[in-house]
Amino acid sequence: MIIVLAVLFAVSILTPVLYTWWGRRTFYVLAGVLGAAFLWTFRYLPEVIPAEQSARIGSPNAPPAEVISWIPQLGVELAFRMDALALVMSMLITGVGAAVMLYCARYFPPAERGAGPFAAQLFAFAASMLGLVLSDDLVMLFIFWELTTVLSFLLIGYSAHRIFARRSAIQALVVTTFGGLIMLVGLLWIGELAGSYRLSDILASSSELNGTAVDAAMVLILIGAVSKSALVPFHFWLPAAMAAPTPVSAYLHAAAMVKAGIYLVARFAPGFHDTAFWLPLVLGLGLLTMLIGAYRALRQTDIKLVLAYGTVSQLGFLIMVNGLGTEDAALAGIAMLLAHGLFKAALFMVVGIIDHKTGTRDLRVLSGIGAAQRPLLIVSIIAVASMAGLPPLFGFVAKEVVFESFYGYAEIHGLWGWLVLGGVVLASALTVAYSARFLWGAFATKRHPAEHPAAGAALPPTKFHGRPDAVFIAAPAVLAAATVVFAMTTQPLQYVIEPFASMFEPADPEVEPTYLALWHGLTPVLALSALTWAIGLGLFWLRGRDGRSLRAIPAALDAERNYRASIRSLDDFAAWVTSKTQRGSLGWYLFIIMAVATGVPAGVVAFTGHTVPGHIILAEGPMQLVLGVLIIAGGLGAVWAPKRFMAVLMVSLCGWGIAGQFALQGAPDLALTLLLVESIILVVFVLALRTLPAGIWTQNPTRFRLGRALLGAGFGLVIMIAAAIAMDRRVAEPVSVEYPWMSYDVGHGTNIVNVTLVDIRVWDTFGEITVLAAAATGVASLIFVKRRDVQRRQLHEVPTGSVGRVLSDKALSPRQAKEIQVARSFATVAREAWLVAGRTLAPEHRSIIFEVVTRLMFHAIILLSVYLLLAGHNTPGGGFAGGLLAGLAFVLRYLAGGRYELEAAIPFSAGALMGWGLAVACFTGLTPLIFGGQAFQSFVVDLQLPILGEHHLVSSVLFDVGVYLVVIGLIVDVLRSLGSEIDVRSEQEHRQDSTLGHSIHSQTSLGVAR
């Protein structure tokens, strides 16, 4: 079974490709595949029929099953089981499916391109439907159930350019998914109650399952069935779904998908038809649907809608008889289900042919088709007669046993039973009437209505373009023939359905179970049938030939209007909630998030008892207090500062203060690194924001100061309290008590922090330097946009004093202009000796002191950084601190000598530096693997070098070299992006501005002093 399902889905996936090769001939292939699947179902006959239908999987004489464990933790498995009910359904699905595919091969025009995906969807539907009836696992059942829903949505919306098709598709999807979700709750509930999601297990243990919970779960499952099978109050989606191409209507909305709800009822009926709400729901809604559907079918003017409302009516009928829960009813229910599938699919196909050939389905326009199209008429008469329940057709056979089972039920249950029987007989009479109306509407020669000028005269015959060829008419003909054959020889069907029916108790144990036959003798049931024919034909004669449209029904009872109103109010409610909570202000969203992050922990702290921590010290020493005051002052200063760079300085003050705290606590590595980082951040901030206005102003100043201040204070307070409580309660030993000896004996280093970074927790660090490389690339791509490391001019090509030259004096104050004059007068002084590219800077930007200092310090700083790198394993330092220090040296070169100086100082691509750094780190990790160790395992190499003496090299130092390179690459990348590239861009803009005159740039933070 699993293989067949997999093959079917695979064929569906291949179908669009096949369609581009073969066009609509692909449908022959699909019909062939489904035909083969139809034959495959026969293979199971000898196994399934004699089996014990309700036996659990694995017990002797159980129906064939296949189980593959899928999610054992949740009890979900790919369980498929072929029992008598599944077998009958499989035959219907594959048999009618093959006929529909054949029909499609003529239905679509040869050049229709959209039909490729359509064919795939229709075929996938067949596979899903087969999966649905074979599933023995509730979750699988639900998955296939929803698959059919989604495919139905796609197929109804085939003509997506028509608003009616789109709306109908969405409506069908919403209604059936709504029911499906409710059903899912019921399925999971009953699965939990039974302790198994296996359908056969649940049914086998149904006698132990009772109580309100089971009753309620069954109601939920029935809601799913009712929505899928288009029963009142969900019936409106099915007539609207007639926007689908007719093959879809024939297959999904007559023969197969809408039967899924009936199948579910039939599946659960053996175990659960005696739950509290089952019969009231099934009989009440079923009868109501049957009457409403039949009545409305009688008033339609579109022959496809006559059939659609007829289907609604028949579905009500089917759910009643399948849900009744007696042996006779089960036999009758399945027989009726088959009969309906055969005649209704055939009739839809006839409608499709008429629509295809005449271009209309309006019975007020159609006239004289029957006289011209004899084969079509014959097929239709057979199918319609079967629908009306006339002998000698299968519809009659099925309806006889249905009446008989209701009659038997009424004899036992008295008044209610007779009322149900009366309702069914009335609805069946209406069925006869609308059947006649369909035949009359589609084929008869009609006369003009009374209000027409030519009243009484015959309508001209509708033009029928071409004859439907043999293939087109073959599909409905085969189905119509089947209704005749099954009526003549009822034995095979009796043989197939009986095992399922035998799972039920008979209504009256003393009465012999009924059987399928054309002739049961002169029984009361036959009289009822005759009564329906008489009433039905009378109704047709009186009311059925009315061409006027249906009168509007009261708004409160119009299910579709109610549906649209409720969807409308749901939309409005959603929009209202969104407009109240999502007002568009990102700050407000953040405020809400922070308020929750404050309120929830505050609530937890408030409602759980806590004592004041016992061990509190004010500070480790007076210095810590002083620094603390400094840090808080810096933070408040950042809030106060009206100018951008003042604020940045204030924040840097905080950073430096915290570095001091680190040092006081005993963390020299942290203090060193943080000091370096703060210095670089300060420079980078200035570089990045120099083109922005100096003052921090916004067009929309943020209101709500007090609220923000309170929230900030509250958040800080809550975290303080939480941290104090957590620290007070800490009982566990830190894992790091093992670190000192590990770092010395395993990591071969005495600086525990550094060994932690490059050895104990090296994977963390490796991840971090990757993040650094990614961030650097992000910065570069935001600034360069196209590519970083743009090829610059060679140094000797750059004219002296050209970089950053002030071109226009107009925007300057007289004093600034004078200063520039003085500075330029020094331009002749030769001082290339200090910096390589110093001469390229405009004289007004040069500083001799800065150049000299840079010249003196650069090499010393680089040496120090290498020392920090190499010695970091044993003393404070390491790759991060070393890299940051080296980066600072390059910052110095850039600031003193401009962008050409930076290029001269480090003539490599920043990307290459980081790439090499990552490669070195990788290499350190991989090398031990080659020698049979673990990734990143440290090893020691002792070297005896001349002059330098004995050396003790630890491999993890090499990893630190990788870190060092990545950090340098990061800083150089940031300098080239936020430094050099912004220089270039500002100079270009200045050049444009000097021709355009005054601009916003003359007000930038650094003014002309860049």
Added chain:
Amino acid sequence: MTVNLTLLVVMGAMLAIGIYLILERSLTRVLLGIILISNGVNLLILQTSGRAGESPIVRDGLDSGDYLDPLPQALLLTAIVIAFAMVALLLALIYRSWVLARQDEVTDDEEDRRVATTIGARDPEEDDDVSTETSEFIDAVDPATGTTRTVSPAERNSESDAPTIEDLHQAGES
């Protein structure tokens, strides 16, 4: 474990001021707020190592409890450098926003604001009256242009003349 009140208060102040700043509209102040928050979190992590101790350089004669817990320090070192990378990225973002839009502030999300206007608004897809269709074949999508046009039943049923998919393929290739 002992609670160091100074560090605790400084951490709280950093977080409080940081939250105040990131709720502003000015991107620069938001960035400063983020830096202050990361400072506060750094102090929180520092406090988890307990009271001040010896710097974690292994020396003889010291018990492992004498050192300042090295694990939070390793975490902090990583956090400090990552914070730098993040600040650089945000600065680049602010610069970009300035170059493109000449503004460095958080603007309102217009799409979100527009939601309010949809309450009760007419949606043609849902609310238009659609005439009932009595045929499926009222129009057809032209495979070449993707536009719809009406097709008469006569034209549709003269299938021998209609182009097949193969013809269309050839037309496309030529």
